[in-house]
Amino acid sequence: xxxxxxxxxxxxxxxxxxxxxxxxxxxxxxxxxxxxxxxxxxxxxxxxxxxxxxxxxxxxxxxxxxxxxxxxxxxxxxxxxxxxxxxxxxxxxxxxxxxxxxxxxxxxxxxxxxxxxxxxxxxxxxxxxxxxxxxxxxxxxxxxxxxxxxxxxxxxxxxxxxxxxxxxxxxxxxxxxxxxxxxxxxxxxxxxxxxxxxxxxxxxxxxxxxxxxxxxxxxxxxxxxxxxxxxxxxxxxxxxxxxxxxxxxxxxxxxxxxxxxxxxxxxxxxxxxxxxxxxx
Amino acid sequence: xxxxxxxxxxxxxxxxxxxxxxxxxxxxxxxxxxxxxxxxxxxxxxxxxxxxxxxxxxxxxxxxxxxxxxxxxxxxxxxxxxxxxxxxxxxxxxxxxxxxxxxxxxxxxxxxxxxxxxxxxxx
Ligand code: SF4
Ligand code: SF4
Numbered sequence: 442x443x444x445x446x447x448x449x450x451x452x453x454x455x456x457x458x459x460x461x462x463x464x465x466x467x468x469x470x471x472x473x474x475x476x477x478x479x480x481x482x483x484x485x486x487x488x489x490x491x492x493x494x495x496x497x498x499x500x501x502x503x504x505x506x507x508x509x510x511x512x513x514x515x516x517x518x519x520x521x522x523x524x525x526x527x528x529x530x531x532x533x534x535x536x537x538x539x540x541x542x543x544x545x546x547x548x549x550x551x552x553x554x555x556x557x558x559x560x561x562x563x564x565x566x567x568x569x570x571x572x573x574x575x576x577x578x579x580x581x582x583x584x585x586x587x588x589x590x591x592x593x594x595x596x597x598x599x600x601x602x603x604x605x606x607x608x609x610x611x612x613x614x615x616x617x618x619x620x621x622x623x624x625x626x627x628x629x630x631x632x633x634x635x636x637x638x639x640x641x642x643x644x645x646x647x648x649x650x651x652x653x654x655x656x657x658x659x660x661x662x663x664x665x666x667x668x669x670x671x672x673x674x675x676x677x678x679x680x681x682x683x684x685x686x687x688x689x690x691x692x693x694x695x696x697x698x699x700x701x702x703x704x705x706x707x708x709x710x711x712x713x714x715x716x717x718x719x720x721x
Numbered sequence: 722x723x724x725x726x727x728x729x730x731x732x733x734x735x736x737x738x739x740x741x742x743x744x745x746x747x748x749x750x751x752x753x754x755x756x757x758x759x760x761x762x763x764x765x766x767x768x769x770x771x772x773x774x775x776x777x778x779x780x781x782x783x784x785x786x787x788x789x790x791x792x793x794x795x796x797x798x799x800x801x802x803x804x805x806x807x808x809x810x811x812x813x814x815x816x817x818x819x820x821x822x823x824x825x826x827x828x829x830x831x832x833x834x835x836x837x838x839x840x841x842x843x844x
Pocket of ligand 1: 549552
């Protein structure tokens with residue numbers, strides 16, 4: 442199995458555009474949209490949704506009758522999610538990381554776990570028969586990590602997986618990189634774009650993941666991005682020129698590779714070079 | 722024991738603009754006028770700083786705390802530990818803020834009308 446993550450330093454660099462067009466151009470595998478706070482690859486791929494699963498997360502529930510307010514659970518919890526107070530134990534559900542520790546240290550057996558929904562995963566089929574899954578974090582929830590973990594479990598048996606990752610370097614990005622063989626960074630040649638991208642490169646280096654860059658809106662900026670890639674020995678797989686047509690087309694929610702043959706050529710070129718790097 | 726969110730240690734310190742991530746809590750014992758301070762270990766927490774700070778105050782036997790604001794979680798914790806909480810508005814020193822409290826100029830936040838959600842309410 443090969444897992445390819447498409448990442449970017451910040452949102453709006455064309456990450457979803459690249460991930461969806463590569464997926465369609467390749468015509469095989471499955472795509473997961475792990476940008477769970479703002480999933481939008483389904484808006485371009487337009488899957489026919491066949492299944493929606495609720496993603497749940499556990500949190501402790503304290504039996505105040507059994508509890509003797511010894512304080513052990515609060516001392517244990519690294520996330521300040523459980524707080525023994527004067528007459529009862531407070532639980533802050535959203536802070537709980539579901540580590541199971543408080544139950545383990547409670548001598549009174551006062552702690553059990555309850556579940557609550559934090560989001561959902563939708564699965565659908567594209568008109569060409571390919572499958573995609575996208576996660577959707579409920580507004581107000583703090584961490585999409587459990588949703589991303591479940592997305593990974595759903596595609597365990599696939600041969601080829603495209604991951605539309607969350608932008609930046611948050612813990613959701615780290616979760617999206619689980620088991621990834623190769624990362625494609627989408628970068629824009631602007632000073633801001635470059636500094637955001639450097640953080641992504643650092644994250645990938647830390648995790649020992651091979652990477653390459655695709656420059657989006659090439660021709661808008663300067664040489665700095667290329668210099669950076671050269672010193673880091675990161676290959677630039679392609680440069681997608683800035684074109685007004687593309688922007689207008691993107692806004693209409695259509696896939697560029699379907700409409701523009703020269704764009705499709707660029708996708709084929711990227712796939713070709715990518716396959717040489719990761720093997721098929 | 723009164724606690725005040727403070728930017729540094731002692732009565733002349735300026736009050737803080739935050740509770741859970743306050744640098745220090747200056748403690749003042751009304752019975753014997755003794756002063757102490759706690760380094761707020763909760764300020765480095767990535768989440769749940771408010772609840773942890775309340776626990777620190779409880780361990781230091783604080784029964785009144787003067788704050789600039791209080792999030793909903795910290796408010797739940799303050800109530801569960803039965804600590805009274807009053808809000809200051811002006812950026813004064815700790816000493817001046819304690820005097821305002823003693824003169825009844827600060828508004829109590831954890832009274833019957835204050836629900837756990839009041840920290841979120843917009844005016
Ligand atoms: S460890 Fe168990 S008994 Fe002790 S305070 Fe927590 S819930 Fe109560
Ligand atoms: S399960 Fe872990 S994170 Fe959640 S409250 Fe218990 S100790 Fe804290």
